[in-house]
Amino acid sequence: MTRPLHVSDEVRALAPGFGHLAVEAHGLTNGPSDDASSALLDEAARRLAERLGGRAPQDDPHIAAWRAAYTAFGSKPSRTRNSAEALARRALADGGLPRINRLVDVYNAISVAHLIPVGGEDLDRIQGGMRLVRATGAEPFVTAAAGAETIEHPDAGEVVWCDDEGVTCRRWNWRQGVRTRLTEDSVSALFLLERMAPMPLDELTAAGAELAEALHKACPEARIEIGEVWGDR
Template identity: 75%
Template sequence: MTTAPPLTLTVSDEVRALAPSFTHLAVEARGLVNGPSDERSSALLDKAERRLAARLAGRAPHEDEHVAAWRAAYSAFGAKPSRTRNSAEALARRALGDGGLPRINLLVDAYNAISVAYLVPVGGEDADRIEGGMRLVRAVGDEPFETAAGGEPAIEQPEPGEVVWRDDAGVTCRRWNWRQGVRTRLTEESGSAVFLLERLDPMPLAELTAAANELADLVERLSPGAEVTVRAPA
């Protein structure tokens, strides 16, 4: 059996200049068997909500130093962080609300649990749907972003200068880690995935590594037999 090469992940100089402390780790998984949310993934989300409450100790998510750093990064490329919150802050607000965290599918539940527990943005992409490598860049403004509006497929374009993850076919995630596109999202049929965990100062790199290792362990437990690797950027 031929093993697929690691997915190429690069960060542009323009983004590094915008946020010099930015670091990401990737958890790559192949041979996955995903499925609908169940009692295992639901328990992970419930535990994550408790860990978040302990971490915040009564504070609002935006009062956390790492979340505040992401708000500053969003402002630096022209986004309004109180309107377009990074994924970790948005999930934390849902976790603290009356409805709690959503149940999506096993893999999405796993990375959402890690995101909330560590207050770190985490995204998951179907690696088989990525065309070429993934690149974190500042958008020109004409790149296609596949989304949905009113329940129907739609194409949007990012704002010029907006930080986006993209591949050869277009944008996979807008505003750094705000909204994921439908083309590469993880579904119950996904057999390969790449999870991106993203940090800024003051979050210690050791804590990012702990989050990545915990996510890798969760994926292995939810999908026994999968080949899972934690990889630092090249």
């Protein structure tokens, strides 16, 4: 059974069209990016280009809805882009998508192919339950600057994912912290797929199933469970 995720009433009021789906995996084997994970990213970029049909990512109705949500909590969506838009822009650029490690490549490919934010957290590094809240501004966020770990704090009112130890992702899904990110040593993971209306919840379900299938192919011995979709239809 996937661990529960809590969405605060303040976030629900801010973005009533929000929905999410969790995929939990144990017994994973990670490692450097390889031909298989690279091929997934290339295919995802092809699917994205076909979906957009020459439009810019921000002109897609789903990305436009995320931009509106970012504006609602005081963030400038052209300056701090949601993760799906940021990855899509890289996928369409000459340099293409980055290769990080096998597991990150897999969930980045799902994000780009479906144009939805997808995050991956190391379950062994999460402290307590995960929750989506509006920050007080006092919560610690471990990030990297000039090659060294440093602690920042979110803006008051900013939407953040956090656990009992602090923020795991700032500005909803803009920047993940280093404390819980997936590394080549990770063996258990929580993948979080997020949607805004007007994207149908059925599409979120399809993306979760595709992620689970890709994880099975990459890690045949892994135990993978797809949670229930949360959100209004």
